[in-house]
Amino acid sequence: MQREEKQLEASLDALLSQVADLKNSLGSFIYKLENEYDRLTWPSVLDSFALLSGQLNTLNKVLKHEKTPLFRNQVIIPLVLSPDRDEDLMRQTEGRVPVFSHEVVPDHLRTKPDPEVEEQEKQLTTDAARIGADAAQKQIQSLNKMCSNLLEKISKEERESESGGLRPNKQTFNPADTNALVAAVAFGKGLSNWRPSGSSGPGQPGQPGAGTILAGASGLQQVQMAGAPSQQQPLLSGVQMAQAGQTGKMPSGIKTNIKSASMHPYQR
């Protein structure tokens, strides 16, 4: 019993704050329409509508929240009706309801809609029941389809106009530059002054001394360095045959050597 009362109070407070927000935004919207109607723009009106719709949404959510007790089960009964001014009531309603009398009560505590509204609602319900479930479903589907088509058309139009507007002035990158830069980083195209295309110039034949047999090969290396560069080729092949079958594995040989030092604390 206690818990339910607390819940009721809490949900009433939430409802009260939501309704107050809604009232404020409605008030500002009306003010805007009445006083600034000559300067009003459609987007501004849309903004106000969006605000109202958002607030109505939150109001709905609050009402649907599981912690809200069913207000339908609560009944409000006026206990005392008096034609005197009630200061408390004035304060609580911000001066709108000065007297809790028999004129005010039917309007404020009403639960049934207006007779005209009730008539219209009855009319609508009989119409809806008359159509039949299948026809109603078909109508719903066609409405959904039309809405989605419309949305698609609008978004396509928006996308096309945006890209068309941006393309001429906002070129933020140049694909040719991308290719040039990537080529420069990958194999030095355009970087070396004496080798404009980055291809090898008077390349010195590499020595396989980087292999795992460093110590053993050092003697061989000294022999090689003594020879002139042009004679390196035959020496090279001689050395390679001496190192049993390392030719094909040269790059991987280097890799294994370097790998052993790779567990360095400050790798980038």
Add this chain to the structure above:
Amino acid sequence: MEAPPVTMMPVTGGTINMMEYLLQGSVLDHSLESLIHRLRGLCDNMEPETFLDHEMVFLLKGQQASPFVLRARRSMDRGGAPWHLRYLGQPEMGDKNRHALVRNCVDIATSENLTDFLMEMGFRMDHEFVAKGHLFRKGIMKIMVYKIFRILVPGNTDSTEALSLSYLVELSVVAPAGQDMVSDDMRNFAEQLKPLVHLEKIDPKRLM
């Protein structure tokens, strides 16, 4: 002899094969600011890091047609930082579903006598350049936006001229072999940089 794709080779020895996943693009100079702002918003929150590096590429010519390439990089604005030696393998092509360029990658930090060591080993410098730009990080992804400067007098890093009017943008991840979901993450990140930059996998062999 063409080495088999590294991901198929068994893991022997103590180290794991690390692969570099790479996406590249470029941005024109006047759009650099907007790109930097967007990256600052998207990437991990840290002080914007700039770098000025001098990279030298060394070649070892053997009997095979393709020389062996090693890249040595040193920082010009951070004194005392170690030199960085890097080996990059051939990009693994063939898998159309992989969104990034994948290649084998070995990174080592070295001391300052790296160039002497490489020359003694028989490497010869093929080309060099200066890279100046910004570095961002997002998790394991590294985003570098830098300008490449050509060195006019070999060995003199003061006389440089910009190679083009664009900055190169690189999104890279170094991860153990076999983790292909990394490329999906990279592609998602690259989507967020459109339409400023189009990061894509560019095959360098196509540009030769």
